[in-house]
Amino acid sequence: MAAVTQVLRSEWTKIRSVQSTVWTLGVAVVVTIGLGILICVLARNEFDSMSVRDRLTFDPTNISFAGMGLGQLAMIVFGVLVVSNEYSTGMIRTSLAAVPQRTMFLFSKLLVATALVFLVGLATSFATFFAGQAVLGEHRAYLGDPGVLRAVFGGGLYMMLIALFSMGVAAMLRSPMLSLGILMPFFFLISNILGNVSATRKIGRYLPDQAGQKVMQVVTPLDEKVPYGPWGGIGIMVAWTAAALACGFVLFKKRDA
Known part of the structure; x- marks a missing residue:
């Protein structure tokens, strides 16, 4: 037990x-909150000119999380750097010499x-919600409204899972450049294309980011036909994350440093 505590302290x-x-992490906080406030300002100014359909499906909670899409970029970078930094500097050999139990070493690092990223993500999620609702004024949602607390808590959970998924990919690939070169296009290009093209939309909705973002949605769009709910989406994201981590652990144990 003492050895585990020492490893945890070392990783911290x-x-x-x-x-x-x-x-x-700082960039993730600033970008998520700042962009969320900006989008809420625009939504408030345009609300009166919205169609009846758009007003019916207006989701003040989800609007405040508009910056999450860009904020997750920093979370992806964080997850990759946490795992792959030691490979790029060569310190991984020293670390494994000090902690030869590879499973304990990687588990402690990820834990x-x-x-850390869950605490930061949760604080960011609550901060961007309250800031966004303050800007929306009379169009705001309240934390006690149905589904709102779940959405705000889910925002922090989503940011944590994005970072954890990135850690699993980085454990597989080891190279920060290669990991980011795959993750960035995957989340910011491929996922958007698959999710917005009618022929591939059914595939795109099962990608980790699109499924996970469902938990931050309180008002369901009228034409949305997603076969899972908020927690179902998080479940899909957890499955992706677990698969990435499992592959990362297996490869980490088998390969040389």
Whole structure:
């Protein structure tokens, strides 16, 4: 038990002593809140000119999370750097010499990073919700409204899972450039294309980001026909994350440093 505690402390020291990982979390917070406020301002100004259909499906809670799509970029970078930084610097050999139990080493790294990113993601989710609703004024939602607390808590959970999924991919690929070169196009190009083209929309809705974002939705669009609910979407995202982590652990144990 003492050995596990020491490894956890070591991983915490690594994360907070590397400026790039600290900055990426800071960027995620600022971008998510700032862009969310901006979109809420635009939504408030345009509300009176909206059609009846758009007003019926107006989701003030989900609007406040509009910055999450860009904020997750920083979370992806954080997840990749947490795992792959030691490979790019060569410190992985020293770390494994100090902690030869590879499963415990990687588990401790992921546990510390996941706990940190969940706390940051949850704080960011609540902050962007309250800031966005303050801007929306009379069109706002309240935390006690049906589905709102679930959506706000789910926003933090979504950010954590995005980072954790990225950690699993980084554990498989080891290279930060290769990991980011795959994850960025996957989330910001491929996912959007598959989700917005009618021929591939049914496939796109089962990708981790599109499924996970369902949990932040309170008002369902009139023409949406997604065969799962908010927690079903998170379940799909958890399955993707678990698969990435399982592959990462297997490859990490089998390969040389």
